[in-house]
Amino acid sequence: MESLVAQIDSDDLPPDHVPKVAFGSMDFEVFGEAEKLRGGKAIEVFIYASHAKGEQPLNPEVTWRGLYIGYVGSRRGRYPGKLICRPQSTATDPPTWAVFWEVQELEQLKQPIPIGGLRGKNKKTNYQARFIPESPVLIEYP
Numbered sequence: 001m002e003s004l005v006a007q008i009d010s011d012d013l014p015p016d017h018v019p020k021v022a023f024g025s026m027d028f029e030v031f032g033e034a035e036k037l038r039g040g041k042a043i044e045v046f047i048y049a050s051h052a053k054g055e056q057p058l059n060p061e062v063t064w065r066g067l068y069i070g071y072v073g074s075r076r077g078r079y080p081g082k083l084i085c086r087p088q089s090t091a092t093d094p095p096t097w098a099v100f101w102e103v104q105e106l107e108q109l110k111q112p113i114p115i116g117g118l119r120g121k122n123k124k125t126n127y128q129a130r131f132i133p134e135s136p137v138l139i140e141y142p
Contacts, residue, residue, distance in 0.1 A: 012084075020069065020104045022085045024097030030136045031071040031099055037138070042067040044141070045103060046113060048133050059129045061112035066103035073099055101136070 025031065034043070047064035072080055077095030079086055085102070116129035121138035 018104055020085055020102045021066070021087060021106050022072075022079050022081060022100040022102050023087075024074070024079070024090070024093065024100050025071075025136055026096070026098045027135050028071075028073075028098045030138060031101055034068065034138060035070070038068070042069050042104070044068070046118070046139070047103075047106075048115060050132070050134065060115045060132050062109065062115060062118070063112050064106060064108055066106040069102050069104055071099045071101040 037043075045066050045068040046062040047066065048060055048062050049064060074080065074095075074097045077097055079097075079100045081100075114129065115127050115131050115133065117126060119126045119140045121140055123140075
């Protein structure tokens with residue numbers, strides 16, 4: 001969230017810049033499939049904060065949502081865009097990412113969504129109540 005505030009407050013970005021956050025991933029295949037499915041449109045994403053500080057619930061929950069606007073390939077493992085779009089918590093990350101997926105309108109949900117209430121794309125049943133996503137997954141829209 002701090003990267004969004006920094007972008008809003010920045011004098012170095014053009015006035016028509018729409019704030020976004022870029023998250024690193026090695027799952028380029030997932031994002032390749034997402035690109036085919038979305039047909040160039042922004043799509044809603046739900047984010048489970050896997051490295052959140054504090055106590056985690058016994059049954060994991062999605063706590064953030066945003067609009068996925070696409071992904072870009074890394075440049076030697078680093079984000080090729082403006083670093084202001086990366087969360088401050090990633091400043092010490094090693095340069096290991098294959099792609100960076102970009103999200104606009106990131107916001108914390110008022111009511112978390114239990115992961116056990118979500119179903120993976122082309123799956124017959126919902127995830128188990130204690131399923132912890134360790135990487136991006138495509139889901140059927142709830």
